[in-house]
Amino acid sequence: MTRWMPLAALLLAASAPAMAHQLWLERDGQTARAYFGEPVENQREKTGGLLDRIPGPRLFAADLAATLPLTRAADHFSAALPAGTGDVRLVEDGLPPFGREEKTRTVMLAREGRSETRHALDLELVPVAAGGNEFTLLLRGQPLPRAEVTLVAPPRWERKLRTDAQGRVRFETPWAGRYVAEAIHTEATPGGSGEGAYARLRYVSTLSFIAEGGIPWTER
Numbered sequence: 297m298t299r300w301m302p303l304a305a306l307l308l309a310a311s312a313p314a315m316a317h318q319l320w321l322e323r324d325g326q327t328a329r330a331y332f333g334e335p336v337e338n339q340r341e342k343t344g345g346l347l348d349r350i351p352g353p354r355l356f357a358a359d360l361a362a363t364l365p366l367t368r369a370a371d372h373f374s375a376a377l378p379a380g381t382g383d384v385r386l387v388e389d390g391l392p393p394f395g396r397e398e399k400t401r402t403v404m405l406a407r408e409g410r411s412e413t414r415h416a417l418d419l420e421l422v423p424v425a426a427g428g429n430e431f432t433l434l435l436r437g438q439p440l441p442r443a444e445v446t447l448v449a450p451p452r453w454e455r456k457l458r459t460d461a462q463g464r465v466r467f468e469t470p471w472a473g474r475y476v477a478e479a480i481h482t483e484a485t486p487g488g489s490g491e492g493a494y495a496r497l498r499y500v501s502t503l504s505f506i507a508e509g510g511i512p513w514t515e516r
Contacts, residue, residue, distance in 0.1 A: 317341070319353065320476050320502040321386055321408035323377075328355060328384045328408060330366070330373040335448045335476040335504075338515070340371040347371065350404075353388040357381045360416065383409030385416055393488065398495035401488065405501040419481050419499040421445070421465075430466045431503070432459075433479050439463025440481065448476045450513040469507040476504045 322329050332350050333339040341347040347368075354363045355375045364375040377384065386406040393399035403418065410423040415434045424430040433440045443459045450473030459465045469475060478500065485497040 316500075317346070318478055318500050318502050319350070319386060319388060319404045319406045320478075320504050321355075321384060321406045322474065322504060323384065323408045326377045326379065326381070328364075328375050328377055329369075330355065330386055330406065331371065336452050336454045338452060342371045343368055349391070350388055351390040353386050353404075355384060355386045356416075357384050358416075360385075360387065383407060383412045385420075387417065393492060393494035395494075399493065400482070400496040400498050401494040402498045402500060405499060407501075407503045408505070410503070410505045417501060419479060419501040421477055421479060421501070421503040424464065429469055430464060431477075433463050433465065435481060435499075440479075443479060443481065446478045448478075450474060470510050471513045472507055472510040473513050474504055474506050476502055478502050 317333060319330055319332050320335055322331065330353055331340045332347050333341045353366060353373055354360065355366055356363045357377065364377065366373045366375050388404040391402050391404070393401045405417045405419055407417065407420060411426050413423055413426055415422045415437060418436055420434050421431040422434055424432060433443055433445065440463045441459055441461050445457045445459060445465050447455050447457060447467050450471045457465050467475065467477065480498065480500050482496055482498040484495065486495050487497070488494050
């Protein structure tokens with residue numbers, strides 16, 4: 297633990313501005329919760345406010361066709377997970393396109409856990425080895441090189457990284473607790489019609505996981 301102390305102090309001093317809103321998952325035993333906001337600020341939007349802009353997220357474990365019922369609560373969506381559930385994932389693709397002229401359609405994706413080395417989302421950070429700190433950013437199953445990834449650590453420290461030529465990125469996890477990583481990919485892929493027409497498709501994907509060992513951290 298001692299060898300991490302200088303690094304921890306340096307990282308806390310180098311905090312960056314907050315990232316844009318995103319969906320991320322947290323898990324407590326057999327309960328999964330989806331939050332909308334900014335992890336670096338511990339900001340969680342509420343029902344009756346901006347959380348209402350998330351129309352119909354779908355949570356699943358092994359197969360998107362087998363979604364789990366979600367309940368809307370004060371500041372999150374929650375679902376009970378069957379016994380033996382591995383990593384869980386979420387898709388929100390019902391958001392209306394935004395923009396004045398050339399509109400953009402945003403698809404929000406989330407994953408909790410790093411026990412599985414398979415992908416199931418269009419844009420997903422997938423561990424190279426189960427439980428490891430090295431990940432491959434996959435776009436429709438193919439590595440996405442030179443892409444920016446933002447990591448938020450338990451003390452609300454934020455660091456921006458880039459995947460290498462093979463689409464891989466490694467996270468440092470000196471603190472015990474939950475880490476949330478975000479990757480964004482935008483492409484000129486038009487679609488839709490009428491009011492739902494768009495010129496660009498934007499994926500916002502998060503991965504969250506717990507590091508059991510490391511420097512203790514308590515939310516203040």
